[in-house]
Amino acid sequence: MTIKHEVPSYLTQHGIGPWGDYLEQIDRVTPYLGNLARWVETMKRPKRMLIVDVPIERDDGTIAHFEGYRVQHNTSRGPGKGGVRFHQDVTLSEVMALSAWMTVKNAAVNVPYGGAKGGIRVDPKTLSQGELQRMTRRYTSEIGIIIGPNKDIPAPDVNTNEQIMAWMMDTYSMNQGSTASGVVTGKPISLGGSLGRREATGRGVFVVGCEAAVKRGLDIHGAKVAVQGFGNVGGIAARLFSEAGAKVVAVQDHISTVVRSSGLDVAALQAHVNETGSVAGFKGGEEISDRAQFWAVDCDILVPAALEQQITVENAPTIRAKIILEGANGPTSPAADDILHEKGVLVVPDVIANAGGVTVSYFEWVQDFSSFFWTEDEINLRLTRIMREAFTAVWQLAEEKKVSLRTAAFIVACTRVLQAREMRGLYP
Numbered sequence: 255m256t257i258k259h260e261v262p263s264y265l266t267q268h269g270i271g272p273w274g275d276y277l278e279q280i281d282r283v284t285p286y287l288g289n290l291a292r293w294v295e296t297m298k299r300p301k302r303m304l305i306v307d308v309p310i311e312r313d314d315g316t317i318a319h320f321e322g323y324r325v326q327h328n329t330s331r332g333p334g335k336g337g338v339r340f341h342q343d344v345t346l347s348e349v350m351a352l353s354a355w356m357t358v359k360n361a362a363v364n365v366p367y368g369g370a371k372g373g374i375r376v377d378p379k380t381l382s383q384g385e386l387q388r389m390t391r392r393y394t395s396e397i398g399i400i401i402g403p404n405k406d407i408p409a410p411d412v413n414t415n416e417q418i419m420a421w422m423m424d425t426y427s428m429n430q431g432s433t434a435s436g437v438v439t440g441k442p443i444s445l446g447g448s449l450g451r452r453e454a455t456g457r458g459v460f461v462v463g464c465e466a467a468v469k470r471g472l473d474i475h476g477a478k479v480a481v482q483g484f485g486n487v488g489g490i491a492a493r494l495f496s497e498a499g500a501k502v503v504a505v506q507d508h509i510s511t512v513v514r515s516s517g518l519d520v521a522a523l524q525a526h527v528n529e530t531g532s533v534a535g536f537k538g539g540e541e542i543s544d545r546a547q548f549w550a551v552d553c554d555i556l557v558p559a560a561l562e563q564q565i566t567v568e569n570a571p572t573i574r575a576k577i578i579l580e581g582a583n584g585p586t587s588p589a590a591d592d593i594l595h596e597k598g599v600l601v602v603p604d605v606i607a608n609a610g611g612v613t614v615s616y617f618e619w620v621q622d623f624s625s626f627f628w629t630e631d632e633i634n635l636r637l638t639r640i641m642r643e644a645f646t647a648v649w650q651l652a653e654e655k656k657v658s659l660r661t662a663a664f665i666v667a668c669t670r671v672l673q674a675r676e677m678r679g680l681y682p
């Protein structure tokens with residue numbers, strides 16, 4: 255493998271992983287940054303990274319240790335903000351990349367945050383509820399020295415949810431000696447969570463999907479949609495597209511792929527997943543065993559909403575969609591991006607397409623500080639406005655500079671971050 259980037263000593267050359275994709279995206283935007291390019295190295299170096307050991311006593315009396323991370327990529331525009339992932343494949347490289355994409359995303363939609371991300375290298379399905387709670391609490395205590403309502407505010411990501419956020423909020427509050435509801439977002443409503451937060455990322459994907467469809471002259475009613483990942487983001491996006499009259503023709507999760515050319519019954523599929531934990535065994539469609547076939551499904555809109563590095567040089571040539579909405583973070587490699595561009599596929603990048611979650615997290619944080627809560631209609635209206643404005647601004651810049659939407663979003667975001675960096679100056 256050719257190494258194109260300087261690899262920091264704490265990553266192996268072989269293990270540069272998603273961080274390498276992110277660096278390449280930054281390289282692509284650098285020529286458009288003018289004098290601010292002087293500061294671009296800031297984007298290539300996470301500000302602060304904490305690696306923690308998370309020991310717990312298992313139910314059978316044995317002791318288990320897990321690797322935990324919290325990375326604050328940049329805080330030039332405000333406190334760190336980003337989710338916490340529990341997954342067996344979490345690595346430092348992945349958390350670095352995810353934290354950097356948060357910096358870019360928060361600046362692209364102009365919410366006053368830097369970028370951060372956290373994770374534990376664990377398959378949470380192997381833990382009991384008691385073990386999961388002990389692990390979450392110990393992890394929160396360990397990273398407690400760098401998080402806080404004004405420092406860095408975690409939120410849900412893959413395999414974490416409202417219950418995990420409630421335990422994190424409680425643990426942090428116990429250690430502080432007072433209830434700090436603003437330390438995490440994505441909390442249960444009863445603990446200062448926001449109406450509409452659970453659906454916000456999927457709703458944002460749907461809103462920008464409708465905008466992109468208008469640009470491409472595609473009618474959402476009757477459009478064929480394929481979704482990878484049927485969790486918080488993919489499940490909600492699928493529901494909203496289907497409610498708008500689109501046909502969800504394929505869904506893939508970590509176990510199986512189900513297809514139905516006339517459209518799956520999304521509500522029935524959701525009920526099946528709630529009961530069994532997977533789309534596998536769903537009777538309302540046909541299961542296909544070759545996972546790679548998912549990418550070649552006949553569809554108009556493709557929504558990768560699972561993990562990063564899914565659309566590659568291998569499967570990009572087989573994609574038939576006109577529009578790709580990146581619900582997941584980092585699903586497309588830079589080389590695959592080029593193939594899609596040549597094929598004329600419109601890719602709405604993650605830093606815009608999935609920014610609905612952090613936008614409503616921002617609303618939640620503001621509501622917690624003022625202890626004054628908004629209605630769901632107010633939240634959805636404000637969310638829709640922010641998503642549309644961000645999409646339109648990026649679309650116009652892409653047209654003006656003749657670049658992809660991703661490069662345009664990175665130009666907007668990096669300019670905001672590096673202007674803040676320059677105005678603040680270097681300390682001391």
Ligand SMILES: NC(=O)c1ccc[n+]([C@@H]2O[C@H](COP(=O)([O-])OP(=O)(O)OC[C@H]3O[C@@H](n4cnc5c(N)ncnc54)[C@H](O)[C@@H]3O)[C@@H](O)[C@H]2O)c1
Nearest residue numbers: 411412413455483484485486487507508560582583608611
């Ligand atoms: N939750 C949020 O608010 C939010 C916000 C922005 C971005 N995201 C991103 O969206 C993506 C999904 O997050 P989520 O919160 O929906 O997670 P989730 O845990 O709710 O769901 C993840 C889904 O992905 C599927 N999956 C996992 N591995 C897979 C694989 N190898 N192939 C196919 N499917 C696989 C799972 O089966 C599940 O359906 C992640 O990239 C996350 O970073 C989430």
